[in-house]
Structure formats: structure tokens, C-alpha cells
Amino acid sequence: MVGMGGQGIVLASDILGEVALAAGYDVKKTDTLGMAQRGGSVVSHVRIADKVWSPLIKEGEVDLLVAFEKLEAARWSYYLREGSVAIVNNQSTPPLSVSLGTHRYPGDKDIEDTLKRWAGRVCFVNGTHKAEKLGDLRTLNMLMLGCVSSFLPIDVDIWKDCISQRLSPNILKMNMAAFDQGREEMSSANLR
């Protein structure tokens, strides 16, 4: 899972790990965070198997890339395994160097082409827009988790249990709606 500090990636990958554990797998997850609290590039590695050694995924061995921002999707595309899946939130946030004019933000086509060098399938999701419509942008991480759940052979009740355990009751309903929205996005994309 990749994106920017402040997008709730660490929580989302935590929950993914807990879901995998509850479903009986061995799991390791690790976050690579920048220095600051907000805005820097964030990467969470989650490995799920019968037995996991390294917490870090090897380059070229990612089965599922979940990108919360498009430039970050392109940046980490070299981790993708041939024939893998990339779920990409349709959000462009230019880093400072783009705003200051020293760098150019890549075009949508470039981003898709970069991902398609390895990914067998690239699914763009209007996650930010949908999360905003649900009433809170901060539900984006649960929406993306909903997308992820469509690709893993784990019962949806386990997902919902784990989410319920991690989120406080007053924000649960909205986040669960975001999770369902994510699942719907993937089913309407007719992916399975």
C-alpha cells in the first residue's frame, strides 16, 4: 500500500494484517515512513502466507499494489510482479517540486503505461471523490480496503469484524459504508 502521510495507509495495512491473521495465515507487515508527520511518501508492505520470513517484499514480487495517489503508484511500480494487479486511487497531489516548477507531474497515460509494464490489470478507482461523497475524506483508507477485499479469498465477515475492532463506534458506520463502496467499485469493474 503506497501513498502519502496522512492518508490512513498505516491503519489500512494494519487491518489487512489483522484480517489475514484472523483468517489463519502467518503475516508480517512493515511501514516505511518519512520523517515528517504529513505529506511524505509512505509505503506499507504486507506479506501473507503459511510462513513469512522477511517483513519486506522483494522488488518484483508484489501481487497487489494499492496506491492511494497516482504518482506514488508509478513510483512503486517496479515492485510489481508480472501479471499482478494494481488498484489506483484517481488522485493527483503534486509534490512541492512540481508546484515550484522544477519537476513535471506525469500524465495519466504515462502512469498507466508504467504500471502496465508489469501489472496484468490496473484498476482506477475514484476513491477520493467517493469518500468525500460519503461525508468524510478520511474514509478513503476503508474504501481502498474494500477494493482489496475483492481480491483476497477471505470471508467478508472477517474483514468487517477486524474493522469494527479497530475503529471507534462513532465513525464506524461511515467507514463501513466506505468499505462496501470499495467492494462495489471492484464488482462493477467486473474483475473477479
Next chain:
Amino acid sequence: MKKLLSGNEAFALGAYHAGVMVAAAYPGTPSTEILESIARFDDIYAEWSTNEKVAMEVGLGAAYAGVRALVSMKQVGLNVASDPFMAASITGINGGLVVIVADDPGAFSTQNEQDTRHYAKLSKVPMLEPSDSQEAYDLMAVAFEISEKFDTPVLVRSSTRISHSKSVVVTNRSLVTSAKQASFKHDVEKYVMLPVHVRLRRPLIEERLVRLTAYAETFPRNHIFWGELKLGVVSSGVAYQYAREVFPNACFLKLGMTYPLPQNLLRQFAEGVERLIVVEELDPFLEENILAMGIKVAGKEFIPRIGELNTGIVEEAGHRAGLVAEPSRRKIALPQGLPGRPPVLCAGCPHAGIFFVLNTVGQRSKLLDARGKAEEEGKLIITGDIGCYTLATYPPLRAMDTTACMGAGIGQALGMEKAGVGSKVVAVIGDSTFLHSGITGLVDAVYNKAGVTIIILDNGTTAMTGHQDHPGTGISAKGKKTEAVELERLVRGVGVDDVKVVNAFDMKALRSAVRSSLDNTELSVIIVRGACSVRLRKRSGHRAVDMDKCDGCEVCLRIGCPAIQKLDEQVCIDATLCAGDACTICEQLCPKKAIGPLTAVGESK
């Protein structure tokens, strides 16, 4: 019970189950969450100490008093705490004292890459190393037992990838040790390190090391996993996990204790395999110590000594050593030409305004080339420190010339001034960092009649490590109200006459405070006060750009605010990031008055 825990959470739970009574720390990535997690247990006294030295002394006092104590810090924290730590080695303890030190290979959030294992050798203290969260949990009980059995503090080395990885932990309630009652036994020959007592203690320390070495031979967590005899791998910590993946059939000697080393066990292992290698992160610590035993071994010839390892790097190294086939993975071309996304000061950051002023007053954008170099001395020299504000080194703010370690900027400023630089020297330091180790520098500046300006950036928290409280906030590690050290009283109290307190979001006031301090040839202190924007509960009145008034001058972009973005030749403000009424720096700076609250500006964009 099975849980998914980070290494840091596992350390805390393990220490709790081992009957720890006192825990002390200063925040530092990647170690911070150890104390945060342990502070949640009601029956443990947990504190954020002013700095790691004090934390170590608190732990040592508790251990002298007979209870189990835990001290945690990042690797450079042990430099600060090394004085009491070395003392702890020679006095020994009474209740167990365990010191967790988290290394940062790859320097994700540190000013260096030092390898803490050298401290074990230097201090003649045993060191344990977990390789996942389960071991982090298990080793706590073991560490306290060793500490008490051998009358020594015990070092536990973590790393970013242990502390900040989550893995499955099975907790064992039957191992829970009940806490001991505090009771200090007077013993001046043990606890008062007068030279004459040091001479009594020294032989005991050497004897302790001999007994520890013997203990290491049968220590169950130094374990041989026999496999194919062609290759034997000695490893520890997270490096073990990478090595297991790359050499799935090899023999492994996994070391849970990396100092002192078990000579006989190593010899037995070496004799049992055709070829012996060490896979370790950072320095060749194991390798050199094994070589010193006269055992033939290779390691850093193939394995990088710089940076964090991973499975791919160990695989490449294994290939260079002729141990595995060339990695079958395809050549991976890094996506070229993508703009980076380095960490930045957040939108609404209370540090942005003052650094904007320092940038303009010091004419820094003109002075520095693209790599931040200049042949000529600028109008201002800005000595910096450790904190979020170190990010003001980057464009567009570019207002920092040095960063060495906690508190260093004040002494450096004094040194530059006394050396006779022609420019005014300004030291910049955060509130938590100032309390950590800026006060002694300030006292030195008063005493030695410095003519520098010290700017204390008071955002009321330890922001970069995730908003821990400190002595200035008036809230304890347990979340309870306590005394707050008032910075302006402290600064005036040590004898600074020119002390100004300025609102971090008032650009006019910031500019005039800086100008007047620069004109003062004597020591001056500016306290820039404004809350960290990440902690804002409610955001209101986010700003927008009136495109009819905007002439594209880009002054607003020079704040470096991530909410102010330029895409397709248009400047706009990201409403989801903007701190709004709490900040307004861009609105104050816009020469065309094109920025205002969204309601006033309208939806003109």
C-alpha cells in the same frame, strides 16, 4: 493468545509481563512506541524524561532500589545516555535493568547509521537481539533474568525493521513475573564510584564477562538449525529473516545474544559446515569477533555495510559470493524522471512563517545554489537542530546551515561567533529539543557573553516523533496534568535580557522580532509560539485563491506549504490540507491580496 504486534508493542508487553515497575524514555524514531505502549499499563510508572541521559538515570535509580526498570531510546540516544550507562555497567544493578536501543540502518530518520553493538563491547554488557515481534516479547523476560543473575544492565538491540514491523505474537501468561517491592540496600562499595571502589569493581566486571561468555554457550536462543552442510550462515536480528529466504537449505547459527559470543558453539558450527558466512546489518561486528577467534569466515566482502538490508540485497550478495544462482528476477528499471515526494513541513505548520522570514532576511534563495552551496558567507548563518524544522533546509525555505545532533545548534552558533565570522549567527531549536539539551548551551551563551540570536520554535509538543508530551507541555506520559516548565521564565531566569515571545502565524511580528534581534549585538532569544497543525481538532475558514486578482507572482509558493499547489499553470489551495483560520500566512504574504477565506473569495477557481 495470538496477536499482531509491532516489535515496539511486543517489547512493552514483554516487559510488562516480566514485572517491570519503572519505564523511562525520550521519544526517538524508531523507538518511541515502546514507552507509549508501556505507559498504557496502569501499574507501571512510565515517564517521558527530559532526555535519554535522565531516562537512563531514572532507570538506574529504580534498579538500585530493587525493582525491574526499562529504558528505551534510539541509537543516538545512547550517545546522550552513555555516561550513566557506562556507570551502570561498573556498579551493576539490584533489580533488573534493560536498555532497548533501536538502530536505524538506512538512516530513515536519524543523523547517522551507528551500530549499537559496539556499545556492548565497550561497556562489557551483554546484548540480545530479537529477529521478530515474538522474540521481542520473549526476550524481555530473558533479559531481566540475565540482568539480575549477572548483576549487569542488559542491552537489547532493535532496528527500524524490528520495531516498526508487525508480526504474530503468542503471549504466555504463565511466564508473567510479579513485580518486586522497592528496597534499597546501602552498599557504598557498589554504588559510590570513587576511584578506590572502581578498582574493587573492575575485576568483577571482567569476571562477569567470562561468566556471560560461558552462559552464551548454552543460551537456548543461540541456536543451530542444521541443513545442507555446504553452507553455514551466522546471523541475528532481521538480517536472519532475509538470509533464511535467500538460503532456505543452509545451516544456520541464529544468535539471540550477539555479545559476548559463544566461542565453542561458533567453532562447532564452523567445523560442521564447508563454508561459513555472516549475514549482518551495518558493521562487521560478528564477523570481526569471529575472525578474532581464528575462525575463517566471510561477510562484508559481499554484504553491504551501508544501509538497510533486504532479501534482494542479500540475494545479490549471495550471487557475488557464488552461493546462489544469479537472481532470476527480471531486470527492474526504476521509473525514471518521477518527481520525488520528500517529507515537507505540513500545511499550517507553525515553523513555516519564521523560516520564510529567515529566508528573506538572509537572502537565502539568491545565496545558495541548487545543492545548497555558496562560496561567500551570507548575511545570516543559521545553525539548526533536530526536529520537523530541519526540513526547512530544503527549497523553498532553505533556511538552515547545520544540523548535527540534539541541542548542537546553540553551541555551534557560539563557536562560529567566537571564531569571528562576519555574519550574524542565529541558532534555531524546537521546544522539546531545547529542553532535551539546549538549556546547557544557552547557559554557556549567557556566561560567555554570546552575541547570537537563539530562536526557540515552541509548537507545544514533540511533533516529529508523533506528538509526545515534554516538560514544557504540562502533561505527563500517562496523560495527567503536571507542572509545565515555562520557556520564557527559564530563559530570563538564566540571565537573558532580550527575550521576545511572538505568535508563529503573525508575519509582521515575526519580521520585526527578527530584525530587532539581529540589530542587538548582545544575546537575544525569540520564542516563536504556535500549535502544531496536525493536532488541530477543527479546521475552519480554509483559504482559496481569487484568480481575478492573482497575477502568478508565486510568493505563496515560497512558503513551501503543501496545500498551495500549482498544476497546469494555476495556483490553487487544497481545501483538504489547508489549516485555514489557524494559519493565514499565505493571505498575509500575498502582495495582490488574492488569497482569502473561501467564502470571501468565492468559488472563483
